[in-house]
Amino acid sequence: MNNxxxxxxxxxxxxxxxxxxxxxxLTRRECSLKQCIDSKAVRYEIIHSGSALLAKKTK
Known part of the structure; x- marks a missing residue:
């Protein structure tokens, strides 16, 4: 369930x-984040627990 x-x-x-x-x-990091959002350099990703991608990242 989500919010x-x-x-x-x-x-x-x-x-x-x-x-x-x-x-x-804004801090440098906050400015950088704002620039990414303003330039639409934002994406949505789904990572399934137990997937090969997740297993590879945790090794």
């Missing part, structure tokens, strides 16, 4: 970076 079982059609995914304090400066 989205009540949603039939997902139309948008939003990444939220919450900042506290007076400045909202």
């Amino acid at each position: 989205f079982s009540w949603i039939d059609n997902v139309t948008e995914v939003v990444f939220i970076e919450e900042k506290t304090g007076k400045t909202a400066n």
